[in-house]
Amino acid sequence: MTFTTxxxxxxxxxxxxxxxxxxxxYKNSVLGFFWSLLEPLLMLxxxxxxxxxxxxxxxxxxxxxxxxxxxxxxxLSRGTTMSLYSILGKPSLVKKVYFPREVLxxxxxxxxxxxxLLEFVVFGIFMLVFAVVPGRLIVxxxxxxxVEFLLVLGxxxxxxALNVYYRDVQYIWAVILQAGFFAAPIIYPLSIIPEKYxxxxxxxxxxxxxxxxxxxxxYSTAPIPGDGIFIIAATLLVFVIGYLIFLRLEPGxxxxx
Amino acid sequence: MAEAxxxxxxxxxxxxxxxxxxTLFEHITGVLYGKKGYEEFLALKNINFTVKKGEAVGxxxxxxxxxxxxxxxxxxxxxxxxxxxxxxxKITPFLExxxxxxxxxxxxxxxxxxxxxxxxxxxxxxxxxEEILEFSGLKQFQDAKLKNLSSGMQxxxxxxxxxxxxxxxxxxxxxxxxxxxxxxxxxLDVFQRYLKEKKTIVFVSHDLxxxxxxxxxxxxxxxxxxxxxxxxNEIIDKYVYGVDxxxxxxxxxxxxxxxxxxxxxxxxxxxxxxRWGNKKxxxxxxxxxxxxxxxxxxxxSGDTMTILINYDVNATVDHLVIGIAIYFDSDMLCYGTxxxxxxxxxxxxxxxNEIKLCIHNLSMMEGKFKLTVAAHSIKHVPxxxxxxxxxxxxxKKGNNAGLFEIPCEWKK
Numbered sequence: 001m002t003f004t005t006x007x008x009x010x011x012x013x014x015x016x017x018x019x020x021x022x023x024x025x026y027k028n029s030v031l032g033f034f035w036s037l038l039e040p041l042l043m044l045x046x047x048x049x050x051x052x053x054x055x056x057x058x059x060x061x062x063x064x065x066x067x068x069x070x071x072x073x074x075x076l077s078r079g080t081t082m083s084l085y086s087i088l089g090k091p092s093l094v095k096k097v098y099f100p101r102e103v104l105x106x107x108x109x110x111x112x113x114x115x116x117l118l119e120f121v122v123f124g125i126f127m128l129v130f131a132v133v134p135g136r137l138i139v140x141x142x143x144x145x146x147v148e149f150l151l152v153l154g155x156x157x158x159x160x161a162l163n164v165y166y167r168d169v170q171y172i173w174a175v176i177l178q179a180g181f182f183a184a185p186i187i188y189p190l191s192i193i194p195e196k197y198x199x200x201x202x203x204x205x206x207x208x209x210x211x212x213x214x215x216x217x218x219y220s221t222a223p224i225p226g227d228g229i230f231i232i233a234a235t236l237l238v239f240v241i242g243y244l245i246f247l248r249l250e251p252g253x254x255x256x257x
Numbered sequence: 258m259a260e261a262x263x264x265x266x267x268x269x270x271x272x273x274x275x276x277x278x279x280t281l282f283e284h285i286t287g288v289l290y291g292k293k294g295y296e297e298f299l300a301l302k303n304i305n306f307t308v309k310k311g312e313a314v315g316x317x318x319x320x321x322x323x324x325x326x327x328x329x330x331x332x333x334x335x336x337x338x339x340x341x342x343x344x345x346x347k348i349t350p351f352l353e354x355x356x357x358x359x360x361x362x363x364x365x366x367x368x369x370x371x372x373x374x375x376x377x378x379x380x381x382x383x384x385x386x387e388e389i390l391e392f393s394g395l396k397q398f399q400d401a402k403l404k405n406l407s408s409g410m411q412x413x414x415x416x417x418x419x420x421x422x423x424x425x426x427x428x429x430x431x432x433x434x435x436x437x438x439x440x441x442x443x444x445l446d447v448f449q450r451y452l453k454e455k456k457t458i459v460f461v462s463h464d465l466x467x468x469x470x471x472x473x474x475x476x477x478x479x480x481x482x483x484x485x486x487x488x489x490n491e492i493i494d495k496y497v498y499g500v501d502x503x504x505x506x507x508x509x510x511x512x513x514x515x516x517x518x519x520x521x522x523x524x525x526x527x528x529x530x531x532r533w534g535n536k537k538x539x540x541x542x543x544x545x546x547x548x549x550x551x552x553x554x555x556x557x558s559g560d561t562m563t564i565l566i567n568y569d570v571n572a573t574v575d576h577l578v579i580g581i582a583i584y585f586d587s588d589m590l591c592y593g594t595x596x597x598x599x600x601x602x603x604x605x606x607x608x609x610n611e612i613k614l615c616i617h618n619l620s621m622m623e624g625k626f627k628l629t630v631a632a633h634s635i636k637h638v639p640x641x642x643x644x645x646x647x648x649x650x651x652x653k654k655g656n657n658a659g660l661f662e663i664p665c666e667w668k669k
Contacts, residue, residue: 012378012379097350098333098348168282
């Protein structure tokens with residue numbers, strides 16, 4: 001496939017754009033990265049208080065459960081949101097030079113991944129504070145995270161390309177993300193979902209991804225092979241559809257902007 | 258020689274929306290009501306040419322003739338609507354300097370980003386960093402944020418970085434036209450270097466002079482159609498003199514007001530304060546004829562020009578004198594002569610007459626010139642005086658400086 005060879009030749013540029021984007025985010029602020037942690041941490045505190053005191057959710061290590069959910073969901077929401085504007089937001093790069101346009105989307109997703117990795121460092125500190133030590137099942141963690149990254153990338157290809165043609169996509173996507181936050185087991189455990197609706201929640205690949213991430217790091221529960229196959233299959237499906245949309249729309253980018 | 262760019266039957270259609278439909282809702286309503294919603298605009302059609310390795314080709318044409326569109330298609334930024342284009346080699350487009358610059362990052366960081374966009378790796382730039390900073394004169398500001406540098410510095414930085422690329426095929430869109438004299442000279446030096454290294458170059462410019470200097474071949478576009486492709490000098494002649502049946506189009510070359518244009522092209526004369534005389538002799542038309550014998554308003558410096566004057570003699574006049582005066586910038590008299598000074602007898606029998614003034618060598622370098630044509634008696638009683646009623650443009654050829662070409666040569 002030309003995809004791999006062509007993009008591989010531009011890996012240097014992809015990386016450069018991702019890093020510079022990352023740097024730019026924190027360039028003019030004194031506390032830099034700290035600010036971007038503030039939002040998930042605030043959310044953590046609020047949700048923690050609400051769910052432990054008012055709703056009385058009974059989950060072991062709920063604060064870690066919640067934080068892992070928020071961080072892994074953030075990778076998806078931040079990655080796709082940044083990608084939405086990755087092409088539209090850089091008209092000079094699209095209209096004045098040529099490189100594979102995939103580079104713009106991939107670099108946005110990498111920027112989001114970098115931010116997520118930093119959040120995971122904070123997550124590590126939390127684990128120390130609450131004295132939870134991950135077992136050897138943590139080796140699955142990078143693999144699951146990689147699958148999630150591919151899912152984010154696949155979604156990003158599709159919506160970033162569509163957004164060039166139809167600006168509604170950005171608004172629709174914001175709503176979908178909002179809904180998705182509650183439709184995935186981020187703040188609640190799967191056990192509170194009634195049996196007959198469970199399959200709907202399980203259709204969402206993010207459900208299993210978040211579940212597996214938690215299992216590998218916090219609870220040391222071995223992944224179920226079926227779950228692994230499901231998320232890989234779903235991710236590949238999303239990726240192929242997203243990328244086909246991208247390929248179909250890509251020739252007109254410079255004209256539409 | 259091997260080919261570098263092969264363009265065959267290339268066409269490009271732009272869809273220009275009546276009203277920009279950017280949202281899904283507008284698309285849906287548009288489809289429901291069966292509105293087409295856009296006009297098709299033929300930006301390029303039937304373009305055929307081949308650039309060989311090591312050739313420099315200039316693309317010329319008026320504004321809106323499709324030059325930049327063609328360049329963008331070659332650069333793979335736009336895709337053709339029909340036909341095909343084959344590129345053999347790595348393309349480096351210089352369509353704009355400093356693409357992707359981040360004002361919030363430092364000069365040094367921007368060098369690396371820009372270099373990456375131009376296809377250079379960090380390692381390649383590491384060795385050249387000093388050279389780039391030296392060239393752009395930003396050594397002491399390398400860690401300053403780009404937004405704090407002057408725009409001139411930014412352009413120099415972009416240029417210094419861009420020329421580090423080692424292109425196989427170079428696309429240039431009037432990059433040379435910006436910057437001060439010193440900078441332009443540097444650009445030219447680099448251009449010369451690329452020419453010497455036998456890089457393939459495609460160059461879009463309004464500056465016919467640089468096209469003539471650098472490019473061995475040229476492509477002339479007009480309204481998206483290929484008028485001619487071939488030897489530069491021939492093509493530029495075609496451009497300037499419009500040597501084909503669509504001569505009229507070539508004339509809006511310089512920014513010239515349409516009204517004046519019309520007057521000089523059609524040779525019709527409008528009554529104004531700028532005209533006086535007792536009309537015993539009436540000048541009916543004045544035309545500029547180029548070296549191909551066609552009426553024109555644009556001329557190359559150094560070419561021939563014939564001023565064709567038609568006049569009616571309405572009454573018996575004794576000793577008719579016809580004169581002309583050429584003005585630069587509408588008030589500086591460059592040259593004036595008349596039939597009496599030149600000792601030429603003018604036909605003064607009643608009826609329609611014609612007289613020509615043949616200029617063998619237009620010695621002015623470039624600019625817009627106005628022409629006064631007058632018929633008067635030997636005692637300077639004006640019969641018909643048309644003051645600065647006609648104009649023509651001269652386009653520079655060669656690199657001498659100044660207003661006029663003075664025939665000269667160097668000797669030991």
